[in-house]
Amino acid sequence: MADIAPDLKTPTDLPRNDTRSVADALNSALADCYALYLKTKNFHWHVSGPHFRDYHLLLDDQAAQILGVTDAIAERVRKTGNVTLRSIGDISRRQTIKDNDREFVAAEDMLSELRDDNLKLVESFRVVKDAADAAKDNATSGIVDEWTDQAEERAWFLFEASRKG
Structure with a gap:
């Protein structure tokens, strides 16, 4: 991460490194x-x-929840005196979840892929948790638990919605 401009150096009692x-x-x-x-x-x-209506509504609810977490994550980065993402290019350089640009994806495959992606996000949150604990950053350590729980719940809902009766 590049040095932070003096105007962006948020005060924090946590060591910069x-x-x-x-x-x-x-x-x-x-x-x-x-x-x-x-x-x-x-x-x-x-x-x-x-199952169009059920899946359409489920995915909309999940997308809204995911979007809601983004601001909290970025603000947490800033509260610790650091800088966060600035562009689509920055996102694409850092993301580990693969895009899906296929013209058609069967509904069952959508649910399965999103389930796996949510579990991959859980792995990312566990990396955050470990880093926060090592840095004695209690606030980040505490809040990441909620984000992890939400991602696990999304994965569970996607799993249950994809089960054949």
Whole structure:
């Protein structure tokens, strides 16, 4: 991470080097949140089939929840005196969740892919948790638990919605 402009140096009692490792982990998770948000909206817009309404609404709810987390993550980075993502290019360089640009994706495949992506996001949040604990950044450590729980719940809902009766 580049040095921070003097005007952006937010006061913090956390050591600068420790907060940088937490900020790097948070920014990686943030990039994955944006990638997952856009993929979820893509699938929301393009889902079809006999469960259209249920899946359409489920994916819209999940996308809104993911988008809600993005601001909290970025603000946490800034509260620790660091800088966060600035562009789509920045997101694409950091994201680990793969885009899906296929013209058609079957509904069952959408649910499965999003389930796996949410579990990948959980892994990203665990990296954040470890970095925050190592830095004694209690606030980040505490709040990331809620984000993890939300991603696990989304994965569970997607799993249950995809089960064949």
